[in-house]
Amino acid sequence: MNNSIEDELLSSSVIKNVNTLDFDYVPEEIIHRDEQLRFLAQMFKPLLSGVPQNVIIKGPVGTGKTVITKKFCKSLINIARKQGKIIEYVHINCRKRSTDAMVLLGILNHFDPRFPDRGFSVQEMLEVLRKQLIRRNAQLLVALDEVDALLKKSGSNLIYNLTRFSDESSIEKIPVSIILISQRDILQMLDTATISTFKRSNVLSLDKYTRDELYDIVKQRVDLAFHKNTVEEDCIDLIADVAAETGDARFAIELLWKAGIAADHQHVEKVTPEHVRAAKAETYSIITESKLRNLQRHQLLTLYAIAKRLKKDGTAYVNTGEAEKTYAITCEEYNEKPRTHTMFWSYLKEIENAGFINIKPSGKGHLGTTQLISLPDIPAEVVTNKIQELLK
Secondary structure (H helix, E strand, C coil): CHHHHHHHHHCCCCECCHHHHCCCCCCCCCCCCHHHHHHHHHHHHHHHHCCCCEEEEECCCCCCHHHHHHHHHHHHHHHHHHCCCCEEEEEEECCCCCCHHHHHHHHHHHHCCCCCCCCCCHHHHHHHHHHHHHHHCCEEEEEEECCHHHHHHHCCHHHHHHHHHHCCCCCCCCCEEEEEEECCCCHHHCCHHHHCCCCCCCEEECCCCCHHHHHHHHHHHHHHHECCCCECHHHHHHHHHHHHCCCCHHHHHHHHHHHHHHHHHCCCCCECHHHHHHHHHHHCCCCCHHHHHCCCHHHHHHHHHHHHHHHHHCCCCEEHHHHHHHHHHHHHHCCCCCCCHHHHHHHHHHHHHCCCCEEEECCCCCCCCCEEEECCCCCHHHHHHHHHHHHC
8 A cells, every 4th residue: 555655646747836736826927917917007106106096806706816916916016125115915815814803813914923813803903003014114005805705794894994094184194005806896895985995997807818818828837837748739729618618717727737637647648638528527517417318319429429539539629520420430330320411410509509519610720611529528438438328
């Protein structure tokens, strides 16, 4: 047993740097978010003159909200430092810290990791924070990530109190700036007094990534995380296609990571489209047999032909011409008469509508109007095995 544990732990991997596949990893270059980083730079320019700013960043999951916030804030701190100004930046996840006291404790731990986690009221903690900033002659920049969790549980009191640090009425003005990050439109969750500190023009909305943008993001992570030439080009295409449904870069990166793990489990030197399909089957729920049972015999034969071809060729896509040829051969194997070209096309459309396959135009480098078929959800091997059982 000890030997097998050691063998696994010390066996070679296609992945050279697993940290770059982590959700918290911030790459040197944030792909396809230049415009948004420029927007933040314009918004926060007054900060370098000691004038606080508040911004809301919103967008669906996996659109880069956290990553661009971290990237921008770290750049801002460095630029301020060169000018002899101190900006203390704290990033708090409000799913993990959903009360005013827990958020404040997270901020105070940035200054003093040993600050006690009980025994102080929110007001007392705000006072300690004020003293810490005065002592350091520093500004504070707080990013409240998934802030809707805090607003739902505790309302917007803390956000309002922090923005008051730099109020005219304070004896010593301490600039505190806030970035609120959420998937939701949170303006209606703020009370009137707090809304007055957030200009409606200070909202950065991020859109879902397009298929081509996801391709570039996955390509970047392949270069950062994997040994050279261990990920087939088709895999990047397939992951981009799969993740394009949601436009979610996190999901794309998770698929890439799990495909790498699947290759390592098999002790092979390359990540193939079959590993990507296995990763998606694990990440999504595997398409159930009951869904396959709803298909008619010739729809099953069509899907079987596609899966068999993809498995044999080891590719991400099969073109419609090859799929039809394989369908005809499969029909003969099962003593069925192949149906007409028109009927074959209707089977393709039906199994696409059932969610088993994706069909897309072939694009450059292919003659005529052939289309490419992929199996985005489930490994070809699983499909062929399940359909073989049903066809018996």
